[in-house]
Amino acid sequence: MLSKKSLSMILLFTFFIGTGTYFTFGENLIGPTPHYITQTITADSKTTRTIAWQTTPSEVDQFLEYKELNTSQTTLLVANSQKLTTNAEDMTLHCVTLTGLTPSTTYDYRVGSHNNWSDWQKLTTEGLDTTSFKAIIFGDSQSSDYAVWKQTAQTAWSKNKDASFFINMGDLVDIGSHYDQWKSWFDGAKGMIDTIPVAPLSGNHENYLPGGTFSPAFLYLELFNLPMNGPDGLKGQAYSFDYGDVHFVVLDSQAEELDKFQPDLLMKQKTWLEQNLKATAKPWKILLIHRGLFSHPDVANLNELGKAFVPILDQYHVDLVFTAHIHTYGRTTPLLNGNAAEKGTVYISTGRSGDKTWSDSKQKPSEVVYDTALDMPNYLTLETTGNTLKVTNIKQDGTLIDQFVLKK
Ligand SMILES: [Fe+2]
Missing domain, CATH: 3.60.21.10 (Metallo-dependent phosphatases)
Structure with missing residues (x-):
């Protein structure tokens, strides 16, 4: 089972990179685009959000990149990944829990690796005084x-x-x-x-x-x-x-x-x-x-x-x-x-x-x-x-x- 939710466990390292600047991961990470990208509720939707996705088993090094809407500075997080065997096919599950988000804020995010990023998606946090x-x-x-x-x-x-x-x-x-x-x-x-x-x-x-x-x-x-x-x-x-x-x-x-x-x-x-x-x-x-x-x-x-x-x-x-x-x-x-x-x-x-x-x-x-x-x-x-x-x-x-x- 994927270990859960602690940024200290999943944030193995963080890069701050500008838009259009890509970190080089290597030549052996080419594989299918991430699929079934899933946002899951957290106990606190003001500052945290869990995002998971699935790839073919060969994709073991996966990342989540995010930035506030209309800004250029992105943060790159390493996913916690685990291979899983099922009745239909084998896969690798990937998960990141974002913490320290700003309430009432929309972010762009994408998941994958250097050669196989998903499209940019959006997430919005709960407001501090949401009623x-x-x-x-x-x-x-x-x-x-x-x-x-x-x-x-x-x-x-x-x-x-x-x-x-x-x-x-x-x-x-x-x-x-x-x-x-x-x-x-x-x-x-x-x-x-x-x-x-x-x-x-x-x-x-x-x-x-x-x-x-x-x-x-x-x-x-x-x-x-x-x-x-x-x-x-x-x-x-x-x-x-x-x-x-x-x-x-x-x-x-x-x-x-x-x-x-x-x-x-x-x-x-x-x-x-x-x-x-x-x-x-x-x-x-x-x-x-x-x-x-x-x-x-x-x-x-x-x-x-x-x-x-x-x-x-x-x-x-x-x-x-x-x-x-x-x-x-x-x-x-x-x-x-x-x-x-x-x-x-x-x-x-x-x-x-x-x-x-x-x-x-x-x-x-x-x-x-x-x-x-x-x-x-x-x-x-x-x-x-x-x-x-x-x-x-x-x-x-x-x-x-x-x-x-x-x-x-
Ligand atoms: Fe039932």
Whole structure:
């Protein structure tokens, strides 16, 4: 696994060079252009950003070069690189975490080596006093044809170029151990994922091996260099980050698939979640978790995940819980312990961004808005303006399914 995020570890050396001046790396680094350039969310988007990319195995010496927009002085960083063998092909993963960035600033960056640079890309840091921002949220993108995911992702991005980051709610791919599916997923997000960071969740399909058996989500954790602030033993599977006035917490709901590997998954996350929510001073709190917390179809029945987490969500007044897994959209009335309550938590099942549907889904009694998402995929936007938080659910063709606003 790529070692994570410490600039002191990855900044082996830094060169300051002027535009048009190139450092000579040698003649043996010619190879394919870097691909699947991925910005990943960090705990602090004001001053840090993680960028990863993939090349053929021969490309072991890779670099990231960046500069502030409309300036000429560039900084060159050495990537942390690791060869990886997958079912489809071997590759080398490269990663740099930029630190010490200036808030509210746009940078140009490119990755590669002397003879194989990517195009210049852009990244923008969060402002110091950000209260308003937008994020795009995608339900399950797992597909038999990832062109469907690509259409949803590119449609959402084209309509929301002002988004600061995007979230994928888990089950990004159908079989998490299949690198060819990941290639299709990254291809679908191209243009967005190299411009704004992704905050992904691991879903049960990230744990899938061929033949219906399970393993830890090895490939997912390799491909996404996630904040390492989760519980010990579950780093990357659970993490948190802040953006504007919102504290986001990501949990791993795969207690069933990971029972043999991480039997204390729920207990560890329960302890960590309580500490994490207790520590934040952010006025808005949002939980992102792949599986829902209630049994079907009776919303008042907490499932095992709900029994573990809902009392903590209630205690710390979590405003919103986004879930996925059932490929349908549903928004509940505010709930406390599964029962309607004015100051409760709103639970949103986010639908689907890929081509997999679930025709047996049923509307829960507490869901005030429901959509089967059988006809076409959908995506959500989350917008904050300090004292308001607005969620909008839109079909792939632009039809509005739901919109609501929370106020503090
Ligand atoms: Fe799932």
